Amino acid sequence: MRKGSKTLESKKITSWIVIVVALAFYVALAVDFDAHTGIYHLYRSSGAAHVRYEKAIVLDVEDQELDKDAKLGGLVTGYQDVLVRITSGERAGTTTRIQNVLNYTTHFLLKKGDVFIAHVDTADAAHFTVSVYSIDRAPTLGLLALLFVAALCGVGGWRGLRSLLGMVFTFSSIVFIFIPLLYRGCSPILASAVMAAATVSVSLLLLGGASAKSFSSIAGTFAGIAISAGLALAFQDLAQISGYTTAEADSLLAIAGQTGMKVGELLFATFLISTLGAEMDISISVASAVSEVSAGNPSLGRTALFRAGMNVGRDIMGTMANTLILAFAGTSLNAVILIYSLERSAYQILNSNALTIELAQSLSAGLAIVLTVPAVAFVAAALGTRRTHA
Amino acid sequence: MRGRFKWARRVLVGLLATAFVLLSAAALAAQGYEFSGLNIAPGSDGSALNFAWFSSSSARKPMVEVVKKSDQKGNAFAVVKAKSFTGTVSKVTATQFNADDQKVALDSYSNKVTVTGLADSIDYLYRVGDGKLWSGTLEFTTHDPKSFGFFIVGDPQLGAKSTGPKTLDSDTAGWQDTISKATAAFPGASFLVSLGDEVNDYNRLATQDSEYAAYFSPQQLHSLPVATVNGNHDFQMGEYYGFHYNQPNLSSQYGISYGNDGDYWFVYGNVLFFMLNSNSESVATHDVFIRDAVAKNPQAKWRVACLHHSVYSEADHYSDPDIVDRRTNYPPVFERYKIDVVLQGHDHSYTRTLPMAKGKPVDGIDPKADSIVNPAGIVYFTFNSGSGSKFYDWKESTPEVFSAMRWQGKVPSFSYVSVEGEKFTVTTYRTDDMSLIDAYSITKN
Numbered sequence: 001m002r003k004g005s006k007t008l009e010s011k012k013i014t015s016w017i018v019i020v021v022a023l024a025f026y027v028a029l030a031v032d033f034d035a036h037t038g039i040y041h042l043y044r045s046s047g048a049a050h051v052r053y054e055k056a057i058v059l060d061v062e063d064q065e066l067d068k069d070a071k072l073g074g075l076v077t078g079y080q081d082v083l084v085r086i087t088s089g090e091r092a093g094t095t096t097r098i099q100n101v102l103n104y105t106t107h108f109l110l111k112k113g114d115v116f117i118a119h120v121d122t123a124d125a126a127h128f129t130v131s132v133y134s135i136d137r138a139p140t141l142g143l144l145a146l147l148f149v150a151a152l153c154g155v156g157g158w159r160g161l162r163s164l165l166g167m168v169f170t171f172s173s174i175v176f177i178f179i180p181l182l183y184r185g186c187s188p189i190l191a192s193a194v195m196a197a198a199t200v201s202v203s204l205l206l207l208g209g210a211s212a213k214s215f216s217s218i219a220g221t222f223a224g225i226a227i228s229a230g231l232a233l234a235f236q237d238l239a240q241i242s243g244y245t246t247a248e249a250d251s252l253l254a255i256a257g258q259t260g261m262k263v264g265e266l267l268f269a270t271f272l273i274s275t276l277g278a279e280m281d282i283s284i285s286v287a288s289a290v291s292e293v294s295a296g297n298p299s300l301g302r303t304a305l306f307r308a309g310m311n312v313g314r315d316i317m318g319t320m321a322n323t324l325i326l327a328f329a330g331t332s333l334n335a336v337i338l339i340y341s342l343e344r345s346a347y348q349i350l351n352s353n354a355l356t357i358e359l360a361q362s363l364s365a366g367l368a369i370v371l372t373v374p375a376v377a378f379v380a381a382a383l384g385t386r387r388t389h390a
Numbered sequence: 391m392r393g394r395f396k397w398a399r400r401v402l403v404g405l406l407a408t409a410f411v412l413l414s415a416a417a418l419a420a421q422g423y424e425f426s427g428l429n430i431a432p433g434s435d436g437s438a439l440n441f442a443w444f445s446s447s448s449a450r451k452p453m454v455e456v457v458k459k460s461d462q463k464g465n466a467f468a469v470v471k472a473k474s475f476t477g478t479v480s481k482v483t484a485t486q487f488n489a490d491d492q493k494v495a496l497d498s499y500s501n502k503v504t505v506t507g508l509a510d511s512i513d514y515l516y517r518v519g520d521g522k523l524w525s526g527t528l529e530f531t532t533h534d535p536k537s538f539g540f541f542i543v544g545d546p547q548l549g550a551k552s553t554g555p556k557t558l559d560s561d562t563a564g565w566q567d568t569i570s571k572a573t574a575a576f577p578g579a580s581f582l583v584s585l586g587d588e589v590n591d592y593n594r595l596a597t598q599d600s601e602y603a604a605y606f607s608p609q610q611l612h613s614l615p616v617a618t619v620n621g622n623h624d625f626q627m628g629e630y631y632g633f634h635y636n637q638p639n640l641s642s643q644y645g646i647s648y649g650n651d652g653d654y655w656f657v658y659g660n661v662l663f664f665m666l667n668s669n670s671e672s673v674a675t676h677d678v679f680i681r682d683a684v685a686k687n688p689q690a691k692w693r694v695a696c697l698h699h700s701v702y703s704e705a706d707h708y709s710d711p712d713i714v715d716r717r718t719n720y721p722p723v724f725e726r727y728k729i730d731v732v733l734q735g736h737d738h739s740y741t742r743t744l745p746m747a748k749g750k751p752v753d754g755i756d757p758k759a760d761s762i763v764n765p766a767g768i769v770y771f772t773f774n775s776g777s778g779s780k781f782y783d784w785k786e787s788t789p790e791v792f793s794a795m796r797w798q799g800k801v802p803s804f805s806y807v808s809v810e811g812e813k814f815t816v817t818t819y820r821t822d823d824m825s826l827i828d829a830y831s832i833t834k835n
Binding site for chain 1: 592593622623626643644646647648649669670671672673674675677678706710712714717718719722723748749750786788791
């Protein structure tokens with residue numbers, strides 16, 4: 001018994017090592033792939049001119065004239081004359097005097113000893129200018145990330161760590177493989193479908209291991225992806241929205257001219273990716289519920305398990321409608337405030353490029369999520385009964 | 391005897407006929423110089439003009455002959471009294487990135503000739519050619535730089551086809567209409583400032599070529615000098631942009647994207663113009679360029695910077711990441727060299743800012759005022775489309791804090807600036823009914 005659990009333990013550790021090594025190998029490959037994709041920088045400087053962002057430290061604030069805005073709390077405007085030293089890059093060690101301007105675009109109040117990110121703009125060997133880009137935000141973001149990881153592992157234990165590995169996989173897939181594929185002119189429809197399938201499989205398998213729960217949630221999510229793909233293709237065509245009607249289209253077209261990127265299909269990819277998380281979410285919830293019910297009462301048949309899955313799914317669906325509206329209101333809060341002040345007519349609001357895209361995205365996401373429920377409940381019930389009867 | 395004479399007469403008639411045919415062919419050929427895209431840029435100062443055009447041959451050096459209209463008698467070009475100027479010719483090249491598109495072979499040559507020693511307020515006749523073959527007789531008029539006016543247009547972007555009937559022809563018609571209404575209203579204007587995105591297509595040479603033809607199509611541009619800046623739609627065919635224009639004091643070192651498209655400056659009257667290629671990410675490069683130009687022209691009363699990418703405007707591009715960077719990085723340079731007015735495009739809408747200093751409107755300025763004396767900040771103008779090929783909506787419903795006046799009538803517009811010593815007045819007109827959109831004057835004393 002004791003010996004058995006020990007081998008199980010060492011087996012577990014070995015499989016962990018395999019997973020981590022495989023993931024590290026994958027990330028290294030992804031980074032390498034990314035490094036070999038040509039990036040077209042629209043505004044790259046030529047000749048001797050170049051722009052770098054480097055670390056710098058405030059040696060002294062020599063003079064300042066600051067105004068606290070009476071009406072807008074916390075907004076300080078004015079300027080500071082500061083002595084700074086660049087501490088990284090080709091001009092590391094250079095000490096220079098700069099003016100830190102505080103206005104509506106940039107407002108970083110500096111004090112002696114502050115570390116900040118400097119915009120170092122070089123015209124040629126003899127001439128360069130330095131300005132404040134921002135305070136160094138990396139430590140703050142790092143702290144936030146650390147708290148997140150600690151909470152994830154503290155509450156989630158091993159499973160928390162596994163979901164973290166899933167996140168690493170998803171993130172590196174998007175940044176180092178998916179985006180470079182788009183740059184290489186790969187169809188965004190194809191690339192996002194493949195990326196979605198890989199991300200879903202890896203994250204859900206990492207989370208649930210090779211179990212019926214994992215397989216049924218993967219199958220459910222695949223069904224969801226297929227539904228959102230169909231909806232995206234149909235409704236983007238009906239509403240005549242595409243990558244060409246997004247606000248960034250002009251710049252994207254400039255890049256497309258030099259790289260072959262398929263701008264029109266990009267909107268499809270945004271539909272697919274933004275729904276993916278919610279689809280995984282509802283799939284794992286329903287699959288997990290079915291697996292718990294099945295474990296608690298192994299004698300239950302397929303119909304009873306399906307019904308249990310549907311019941312859990314219906315509850316989640318109930319809050320899903322609200323979630324979608326809240327997510328839309330949350331991310332578009334500023335835009336909604338501005339639309340409100342404009343007293344725009346319903347025709348104008350409903351037919352603007354931006355809002356049509358937002359609404360179409362939210363509604364088709366909702367539709368895909370709702371239709372995922374019966375799909376995942378069906379697969380989970382089938383796999384659940386097969387397992388108990390075996 | 392008689393037969394012999396008859397024979398000689400036949401020979402004589404034959405010879406005369408041959409000579410006549412040859413001479414008329416030569417006369418026809420002399421008029422038959424083939425060229426395209428002829429345009430004139432302002433010279434380094436008011437006494438010079440810079441000519442550029444494309445030809446299909448580089449066999450001989452390009453020439454411009456200029457004569458005062460008063461010296462002209464009859465129809466033939468007064469060659470004897472004309473002054474000749476010889477320039478340079480070079481093979482046109484372009485960077486064509488996209489392997490998917492069929493690459494177009496370039497068989498054009500870029501001709502650039504600088505004409506100097508022009509007197510003020512004179513009607514001139516000129517012709518361009520290669521010394522053997524010539525164009526027909528064309529004309530331009532110089533003006534008095536002590537009190538002068540010039541036009542401004544934002545992005546003509548011929549071929550954008552975003553509004554109205556979606557054809558290059560309709561864009562071209564809008565552009566020709568703007569030029570003809572502007573020159574009819576202000577026949578004494580010295581030149582036109584065109585703030586980038588003269589053409590639209592990013593990377594298909596044949597398409598861009600037809601857009602250049604459309605841009606140069608108004609006949610008035612054979613007389614009215616045009617100072618262009620390089621926009622994001624112009625520079626993506628690489629060095630192709632630079633071959634079209636003969637820009638004075640062009641820097642091969644600062645503000646370059648592809649080598650022949652750097653910053654340039656010129657002086658007209660008491661105004662020093664900095665024509666910046668804002669496609670270059672580096673702003674330090676413009677800093678050095680402006681510093682050097684100021685050092686060479688300390689006497690200029692007014693300093694005007696022209697660039698494509700508007701840093702303070704209200705429409706579509708307002709929150710683009712690259713524009714946000716420019717909003718942070720350009721104004722300190724403009725303030726360092728005490729620039730008075732900044733003229734910009736890119737946003738296909740009209741915006742005039744309050745006088746701006748250190749990223750904020752100067753305190754205590756009435757936004758409704760139509761004039762200001764000795765402002766303690768820089769006024770930034772953004773100009774709407776000169777052709778009507780594309781318009782952008784406001785990014786936000788309420789005007790930005792920097793904004794004193796904004797207009798989006800979705801009608802082509804142009805501006806006329808009059809510079810009379812201490813007074814710099816910008817008036818902006820919509821071309822459909824020629825009504826005034828905005829008038830603002832700055833006095834410096």
